[in-house]
Amino acid sequence: MTEIWETGSPEETWRIGYDMGKCASPGQVCCLDGDLGVGKTVFAQGFAAGLGISGPVNSPTFTILQVYEDGRLPLYHFDVYRIGDVEEMDEIGYEDCFYGDGVCLIEWSERIREILPETAVHIGIEKDVERGFDYRRITVR
Numbered sequence: 713m714t715e716i717w718e719t720g721s722p723e724e725t726w727r728i729g730y731d732m733g734k735c736a737s738p739g740q741v742c743c744l745d746g747d748l749g750v751g752k753t754v755f756a757q758g759f760a761a762g763l764g765i766s767g768p769v770n771s772p773t774f775t776i777l778q779v780y781e782d783g784r785l786p787l788y789h790f791d792v793y794r795i796g797d798v799e800e801m802d803e804i805g806y807e808d809c810f811y812g813d814g815v816c817l818i819e820w821s822e823r824i825r826e827i828l829p830e831t832a833v834h835i836g837i838e839k840d841v842e843r844g845f846d847y848r849r850i851t852v853r
């Protein structure tokens with residue numbers, strides 16, 4: 713099943729993340745893919761708010777993993793843009809995150825495709841300049 717949303721502002725993308733965060737269940741792994749600056753982190757911020765996380769959520773680019781534990785469920789926010797080898801994921805202890813009772817959000821998940829669970833939800837965000845600078849198409853499958 714594929715769902716497609718179209719947004720025209722960061723707030724709308726945030727809101728879609730928020731609604732998904734509200735509905736997220738333990739063990740859910742959400743993969744977030746799309747080019748640099750497309751809105752993955754905006755979506756993640758909404759998602760975190762939907763889980764009831766109050767602190768600021770930024771792209772954890774330099775740490776790969778950021779854990780937030782003050783929401784309804786633990787949130788494991790990955791940004792694997794800078795990962796060199798999937799073995800680095802072992803060092804981080806990703807299995808405890810992917811197969812635990814929290815929720816995972818993985819920016820640039822395609823870079824670790826071989827270790828993604830089959831049950832993962834894939835969220836792709838794309839621009840279409842012909843539809844305007846702030847237009848985004850969000851595909852969930």
Ligand code: ADP
Pocket residue numbers: 719720721722723724725726746747748749750751752753754755771819845846847848
């Ligand atoms: P990424 O994490 O994918 O690299 P960010 O979420 O950090 O991207 O940044 C997205 C940028 O695009 C922000 O500056 C945001 O304000 C802007 N933006 C403009 N329109 C949208 C939209 N419809 N949805 C999400 N972000 C948007």
Ligand code: MG
Pocket residue numbers: 752753771791819
């Ligand atoms: Mg980001």
